[in-house]
Amino acid sequence: MTSEPFALQHPAAGPYEPLHTFHPRRSPLGRDRADALVRLWPGLGLAVHDETSWPRTPSGALDTATLFGRAAPLVLEIGPGMGEATAAMATQEPERDLLAVEVHLPGVAGLLLLVERAGLTNVRVGYGDALHLVRTGIEAGTLDEVRAFFPDPWPKARHHKRRLVAPDHVRLLVSRLRIGGLIRTATDWPSYAEQMRMVLAGDPGLEPVDEDRAGRPVTAFERKSAAAGRAAVDLRFRRVR
Ligand SMILES: C[S@@+](CC[C@H](N)C(=O)[O-])C[C@H]1O[C@@H](n2cnc3c(N)ncnc32)[C@H](O)[C@@H]1O
Numbered sequence: 001m002t003s004e005p006f007a008l009q010h011p012a013a014g015p016y017e018p019l020h021t022f023h024p025r026r027s028p029l030g031r032d033r034a035d036a037l038v039r040l041w042p043g044l045g046l047a048v049h050d051e052t053s054w055p056r057t058p059s060g061a062l063d064t065a066t067l068f069g070r071a072a073p074l075v076l077e078i079g080p081g082m083g084e085a086t087a088a089m090a091t092q093e094p095e096r097d098l099l100a101v102e103v104h105l106p107g108v109a110g111l112l113l114l115v116e117r118a119g120l121t122n123v124r125v126g127y128g129d130a131l132h133l134v135r136t137g138i139e140a141g142t143l144d145e146v147r148a149f150f151p152d153p154w155p156k157a158r159h160h161k162r163r164l165v166a167p168d169h170v171r172l173l174v175s176r177l178r179i180g181g182l183i184r185t186a187t188d189w190p191s192y193a194e195q196m197r198m199v200l201a202g203d204p205g206l207e208p209v210d211e212d213r214a215g216r217p218v219t220a221f222e223r224k225s226a227a228a229g230r231a232a233v234d235l236r237f238r239r240v241r
Pocket of ligand 1: 079081102104129130131149150151152164219222
């Protein structure tokens with residue numbers, strides 16, 4: 001197999017996102033995951049940084065109805081990690097389509113395997129920077145929900161500029177939500193939870209719903225942080241205007 005289709009090209013830093021919310025990492029794939037990419041990517045994968053490979057609407061946005069083969073409420077998950085919770089949620093919600101975008105290739109492959117094992121038809125897996133996809137490919141007002149669970153493993157204040165839940169990113173995500181759509185996030189760091197609350201509450205388009213995990217399965221990251229004694233805080237906000 002050639003690694004070519006999975007070469008991650010970072011978009012040039014634009015005016016809206018001078019820093020990335022992730023550190024590019026290289027990890028060995030292993031045989032099962034490499035094999036999963038070869039078998040499953042053509043039917044289930046989306047090369048986020050190669051727009052020419054996307055099904056596109058006349059306006060040039062990602063044509064999600066063609067991608068999923070149906071028109072259904074669309075959930076975007078940013079950073080599913082290895083995808084266990086993603087696959088569990090997609091199983092619970094067959095009436096919704098779930099586009100999970102991950103920048104870490106073993107996670108992409110891991111989720112593809114879980115999708116295959118569970119026989120899920122409502123999941124597609126993007127490889128690359130989810131914010132790039134949102135900016136370039138998702139039409140305004142079209143998402144039913146945006147999820148980012150434990151998006152940032154960096155608790156230190158000096159990392160705050162890299163955080164996903166930052167005003168510019170939130171404004172971008174809110175613009176792509178339908179009115180009434182939800183943005184959901186979770187963190188295991190109390191200070192980051194506080195910052196997330198402030199940033200989300202500060203967006204003029206959002207109102208708080210509750211701090212309920214609302215059926216969210218335990219994620220792999222959460223399991224590790226719980227073992228280290230840190231409890232998760234969930235936040236749910238709704239687009240109201
Ligand atoms: C701490 S992990 C949590 C993974 C998973 N949600 C869980 O709870 O187990 C954060 C994940 O978000 C991914 N990530 C961060 N920023 C991203 C972005 N802009 N686009 C896509 N993935 C991103 C990272 O690669 C990483 O896998």
